[in-house]
Amino acid sequence: MPFGDLSKVGPWTRKKLELLNKYLSAYTTILAAQPWCSGVHYIDAFAGPGMHIDRETQQLLEGSPLRALNVEPSFDRLIFIEKDDDRVERLNALADEYAERNIDVWQGDCNDVLPHIFEEIPGNQRAFLLLDPYNLGVRWETIQAAAEAGKQRGNRFYKTIEIMINFSLHDANRNVVRSQPDDMDPHQAQRLTEVWGSQEWMDWIYGEAPQLSFSGPEQVKVDDVPDRLSEGFKARLETVYDHVSDYVIMRNTTNAPQYSLILASHVGVAQKIMNDIMEYAEQ
Numbered sequence: 644m645p646f647g648d649l650s651k652v653g654p655w656t657r658k659k660l661e662l663l664n665k666y667l668s669a670y671t672t673i674l675a676a677q678p679w680c681s682g683v684h685y686i687d688a689f690a691g692p693g694m695h696i697d698r699e700t701q702q703l704l705e706g707s708p709l710r711a712l713n714v715e716p717s718f719d720r721l722i723f724i725e726k727d728d729d730r731v732e733r734l735n736a737l738a739d740e741y742a743e744r745n746i747d748v749w750q751g752d753c754n755d756v757l758p759h760i761f762e763e764i765p766g767n768q769r770a771f772l773l774l775d776p777y778n779l780g781v782r783w784e785t786i787q788a789a790a791e792a793g794k795q796r797g798n799r800f801y802k803t804i805e806i807m808i809n810f811s812l813h814d815a816n817r818n819v820v821r822s823q824p825d826d827m828d829p830h831q832a833q834r835l836t837e838v839w840g841s842q843e844w845m846d847w848i849y850g851e852a853p854q855l856s857f858s859g860p861e862q863v864k865v866d867d868v869p870d871r872l873s874e875g876f877k878a879r880l881e882t883v884y885d886h887v888s889d890y891v892i893m894r895n896t897t898n899a900p901q902y903s904l905i906l907a908s909h910v911g912v913a914q915k916i917m918n919d920i921m922e923y924a925e926q
């Protein structure tokens with residue numbers, strides 16, 4: 644297929660993909676060593692075209708589906724979900740190229756598709772779910788369904804899915820957050836509420852102004868919105884996952900925050916590995 648329609652991506656995408664690569668290798672290595680684990684799945688909910696063009700080098704850059712396909716030890720099954728027609732076509736071509744692998748390509752809104760996929764994963768298998776939207780495109784119900792997904796075996800319930808999520812600071816900053824809560828567009832505010840699953844995000848980014856106005860205390864935006872939103876979202880993930888990593892804020896070349904990358908898991912070792920990978924990347 645020609646490459647003309649591929650999107651050009653900045654260094655922050657390359658950094659995200661490198662972190663993803665490192666974590667996926669650790670994930671499949673650990674699970675391959677567990678005798679009880681009979682299958683490891685990779686679910687890419689916002690899969691993209693599989694390939695990008697690196698804006699800095701003008702070279703092709705493998706996207707998340709290709710990274711997952713090439714991880715060793717390999718995933719037993721890969722599920723790519725994508726909304727866009729052309730990108731689905733590319734993903735189908737990728738699946739043909741890797742015909743010996745167990746790959747499913749689904750077209751649609753991942754928030755609708757994912758609950759069906761979660762259902763299929765047995766209690767003695769595990770799945771890694773990448774939620775990598777351009778914007779505030781993940782619904783809290785989807786995150787909650789992933790966190791709760793699992794199967795009863797004997798007298799124990801085994802939770803099966805961990806997530807890596809990109810929380811779009813760019814979308815929140817540009818379209819939702821305003822100097823004062825009353826200045827926000829209610830429709831835009833609702834988009835953030837849908838990702839968060841509540842309006843509590845407002846408590847993280849608005850506080851009382853130091854000086855009282857004549858009409859009483861005023862709510863104003865805090866200075867460090869990207870950090871506050873990232874901390875708040877991490878705390879929100881901790882309501883459904885026991886082990887949530889630190890966050891890394893990805894910035895563009897003018898240092899503007901693009902998104903926060905966070906891992907949420909049911910096991911402590913996952914959190915530790917991700918924190919180590921993030922710490923190393925920040926050095």
Ligand SMILES: C[S@@+](CC[C@H](N)C(=O)[O-])C[C@H]1O[C@@H](n2cnc3c(N)ncnc32)[C@H](O)[C@@H]1O
Pocket residue numbers: 660688689690691692693694705706707708724725726727730751752753754775776777780
């Ligand atoms: C940031 S890109 C994904 C990049 C990819 N994860 C990578 O690293 O190579 C987001 C993709 O999600 C797709 N998308 C947007 N909304 C979606 C939705 N609700 N469900 C599934 N895909 C969606 C877009 O068409 C776009 O290709």
